[in-house]
Amino acid sequence: MNLIKTISQLINGNVTKDEQAKLNDWKHEAEENLKALKEMQFIDELSPLLQNYQDVNTQKAWDKIHGQNQVTITKSNFDLRKVAAIFLVLICAISLFYFGNSYISNSENLVYDGNKTQSIQLTDGSDITLEKNSTLKSTDYREVALEGNAYFDIAKNPERPFTVHVQGGKVLVLGTEFQIKTRKERTSISVTEGKVKVVFSNKEFLLTAGQFIILSPYEQEFLSNHDITPSNWKNNVLVFENKSLKHVMESIAAYYDFRLEWPSKEMPDACKINTRFENETLDQVMSELEILTGLNFEISGKKIVIKSFKC
Template identity: 30%
Template sequence: MNGNTQKELKCTRYLTGEMEPEDRLVFEIELSVDEELLKLFRDYKTIWQLYPQTEFDQSDSEIDNSSPARGWYKKLSKPILGLAAVLLVVVVSLHFFKGSNSLIHQITTAKNERIRILLPDSSEVVLNSKSSIEYPDSYDEIREVTLKGEAYFKITKDKQRPFIVHNNGFDVKVLGTSFSVNTHTDQKKISLKEGKVEVLIKDNNDKITLNPNEQLLLDTNKNRVIKRNFNVHTELSWVDNLLILENLPFKEALTKIDSFYGVRFIINDPHIQQQRITGAFKDQNLEDFISSLEFITNVKVIYDEACSCYLIKAIKND
């Protein structure tokens, strides 16, 4: 039995009441010194709380009277172990806020993955690659989500309940509208397609209102805010799994490419950085995109394990 399996068994036996008092004391001491075990135990405890004892049929034939919890453990141990594995490895998880009974959904996308989500109020979200979102299973007075990365929102109108997107550094408040938020880089972007949004910048409590076809750039490195018009078609094409590069310097195009595929491309050659690129890439996976990129720009793309990134280099002519 490997170390992880032993830890999983300890967590299960502790929660089911199968541990002897002296073993429980030792386990609690281990929790205080082993961060990995503590995290695993918290995950198991969350799942355990999802399955209250009263929901299960505990007939006398299934319960071992020598231990009050043993019958419950027999019926729940396999589901719990399976659910715990799911909780730890899949990108969609459920957990509870401390001190609250509100169930929170957390969804995370992998690289080159985009998914559509329907929120409890029927608002729609498209989550871009390498991004995550958290939202409750129901809304009360305020509709809220927390976003890391990039997402496009189409919000159901509800004048009585505003919709707020929380991010690190700013919040976006809306009533009913279509817009995108991108926090992948140091230059955050809020792009409004329809309706009206109010952006609250947390550092100075400034409030900035956006109208349709307006975009707000928040440069965290330079502490600068820019409000400008933008091209809705090219900026939001990723929602339809389409990457559009329209006569952009290669260096500038990398920002869109990185966000679209959830990986990092690097150009060290100044000449290639200024080379302009135009193209539309529909439903292409990363491998096909790299092949297309090499063909239309006459470069070579090489994966570098040292930086976990793709290096774009000039092709040397013999």
């Protein structure tokens, strides 16, 4: 009997009872036979996945990433102080934010920090841009703790919200883009896309795109309509096209993490501002606006107070 042919017929579902019986006998004759049969069946079952299988030029791809000279060893610049700092954050994170999420099995206990702005990609597809001198600790799958400033672009997963722990509270998101800045006791959160739930001091806040909240143990303040989009924030560029002065000022205040005091709601604002700021200090930005609009303002503490302007 041609067994291989019978196996082929078996796979095709076209085998006679007699042949099937013979195959069964053969199968049980030796362990090796059974193994062979299973392996062939396995190949048979897997092969349909080869439909539309794509060939790629692995060597060319290697040359490409290699040739760009991007494959260079980046040495981790660990020093003892940094290790101590990481350790401290770790302890803080564990003691502050351990909510018993033990059902999540694949914990990723990673710590990111450094003196350069860096882009972090999490295994769930989320992107985080972490500003320099900030620390982000991935405490678990879909869960991080932040100290400092970061921009989050979170992959959607309705089953498991993404959680960012900050001092005194946490931010829960389903899949969205937002920015968090923390400084000592003060935390500001601004949302670019989607919805974000903030839990802070036993209170809950729901933020939607364009909204922005400042949290501290003493006050929680809602703001909105600022203009920080991921592209311009990430590249340190603020771009305004035909925008009102109020709009521009709200964006700038948010960008530099200042609060804005606008004269009054009734103040006419006919300014049409077209400009772009790149890596400029607040002073430089304000003096340009002063030239453009005859702006009369005052900066006191963390507040920009607008007094008057001409347009």
